[in-house]
Amino acid sequence: MPEDLRDLSARDVLDAATSTLRTRRLLEVQELRVLEQWVAMHGADPLDGLDARGREHARAIGKVLRQLGGEGTPGVQDFCLGEIALAREEHVNATRSAMADVLDLVHRMPLTWAVCLAGDAEVWVARTVASRSRRVPADRMWIVDQAVARMIATESIKRILDVADAKIIEADTGTHEDEVAEAKQRGFAAVGQTEDDGTRMVVARIDAADGPGIDAVLERVAEALLTSHPDATLDERRSMAMGYFGRLGQLFELLLRGVDPTTDPNTDPDAIARALAIPADVLDLLRDPAIAARIAPQAKLYVHLHEAVLLGEEGVARVEGLGAMTLSELQVLLARHNVVVQPVIDLSDRVRTTAYEHPESIKERVHLITGGDYWPYASSTGRGVDYDHPTPYRPGAPPDHPPQTGTHNSGPLGRRHHRWKTRAGFTSRQCGHGRYVWLTPHGLAFLVDHRGSRRIDPDEARQMLGAGEQVELYFPDQPLSVEINLRR
Structure with a gap:
């Protein structure tokens, strides 16, 4: 293809669009084939050849064979997942998902996989069908595979997925009916992640009998908000009303607005109680500002x-x-909350302790420095993690040995990452303030710091790992080997 696309004719551009599409599809297939080969290289059961005690220990530390795909697909050693994910520069869950999909395509959907191998289908569509049909028994997967293979290269994506969903139900009607019945009994309530526009989804599955009451409260609060938000639509005000469920004091204030029997002698207190579905004595208590403040939810905000x-x-x-x-x-x-400001923590301080356990004060500092899991390309920014010693803690160190626990030797790790770091041959070291170096079992090297995760030269990583205590090595960054043509 010419370097300057402006030299192409209209037909050449159309041909280039088709050629690029096919090239992309084949590259995506090759990505999956690489994962298939990694499974083949790590498909032996690590429990084979071990005695009963050895097998028990291996299971306890997670050194087991896991079946990621559906019935009929080969297993893969759990400890091998972390390194291939790092080679792909992504979170292990994404790699695990892709690996499960290719195993299903190869072993459970060979006809559909053949169309993908030829570059005639969108790989992500095939992966979607493989994921949705994972529960289908192996001896019934031909129903899904045949239907999808016939149309995945010629039909629209929506039609493909609609047919696939129908065939999945046809292939395993019993399981589908069980899942529908279970879904009706399964209650949950969840608050989603913050979107770019500052909003969050709140989703709940509740008892049908509770629905009218919640809807009535939303409607009543939305009506009360009309005075302060006259230009807002009903849907917008109902959305605002949902937020008041987390601010009980303000919620009751709105519910009671305009129906206070102390200012309206014609108002029947019992009628008010019935309308709000709140006992009259409870209403009296809620009018007390001190009581309202006590029942307001409390939260720590960072x-x-x-x-x-x-x-x-x-x-x-x-x-x-x-x-x-x-x-x-x-x-x-x-606004309208009682805010207590905590003292600012100076993160430049290096706090240490001689204990093995991480005190809460050190955990707090480490989290604020790292912002979450320090495994390369980890996505977690939460606080529900293990606090790891990058340089392993050595019990029984002499009294004059420098403290081993502190902001100089601590990093948050998710439980799975912690297990792999401890048992699967990964090496790490903290080599600066919130700066960590990693070396994988097969010699891939990564640096995690305030700029994120990136590959580094393995020899540099080994020097950083082998440096003496309290020695921090820094190497000049290598320039990006990417050339961008900005000619106009």
Whole structure:
């Protein structure tokens, strides 16, 4: 293809679009084939040849064979997943999902996989069908495979997936009916992640009998909000009303607004209680500001922002669990709440202790420094992690040995990452403030710091790992080997 696309004719551009499409599809197939080969290289059961005690120990540490795909697919050693994910520069869950999909395609959907191998189908569509049909028994998968293979190269994506869903039900009607029945009995309530526009989805599955009451409260609060938000639509006000479920004091204030029997002698207190589905004696208590304050929910909010923003300069605040927001948005978030500001932690301090366990004060500092899991390309920014010693803790060190636990030798790891680091041959070391070097069993090297995760030269990593205690090595960054043609 010519370097300058402007030299192409209209027909050449159309041909290039088709050629690029086919090339992309074949590259995606090759990505999956690489994962298939990794499974083949790590498909032996690690429990084979072990005695009963050895097998028990291997299971306890997670050194087992896991079946990621559906029935009839080969297993893969759990400990091998982390390294291939790092080679792909992504979270292990994404690699695990792709590996399960290719195993299903190869072993359970060979006809559909053949169409993908020829570059005639969108790989992600085939993967979607493989994932949705994972519960289907192996001896019934031909129903799904035949139907999808006939149409995946010629039909629209929606039609393909609609037919696939129908065939999945046809192939395993009993399981489908069981799942439908279970779904009706399964209750849950969840708050989604913060979207780019600062909103979050709230989804719940509740008892049908509770639905009308919740709807009535939303409608009543939405009506009360009409005075303060006359231009908002009903849907917008109902959305606002949902937020009041997390602010009980304000919720009751709105519910009671305009129906206070102390100011309206014609109002029947019992009628009010019945309308709000709240006992009359409880209503009396809720009118007491002290009681309302006591039942208000309490939460600890972590807000990160530069001092310049507080002085009026442009900038944003980052609120853990909610994402980025402007200072005005933060003011709205905190408005009408009792806010207690905790002392600012100076993260430049290096706090240490001689104990093996991490005190809460050190955990707090380490989390604020790292921002979450320090495994390369990890996506977790939560606090539900293990606090690891990158340089393993050595019990029985002499009294004059420097403390081994502290912000100088601590990093948050998810439980799976922690297990792999401890048992699967990965090596790490903290080599600076929030700066960690990793070396995988097959010699891939990564550096994790305030700029994220990136590959580094393995020899540099070995030097960093082998440096003496309290020695931090820094190497000049290598320039990116990418050339971008900006000619116009």
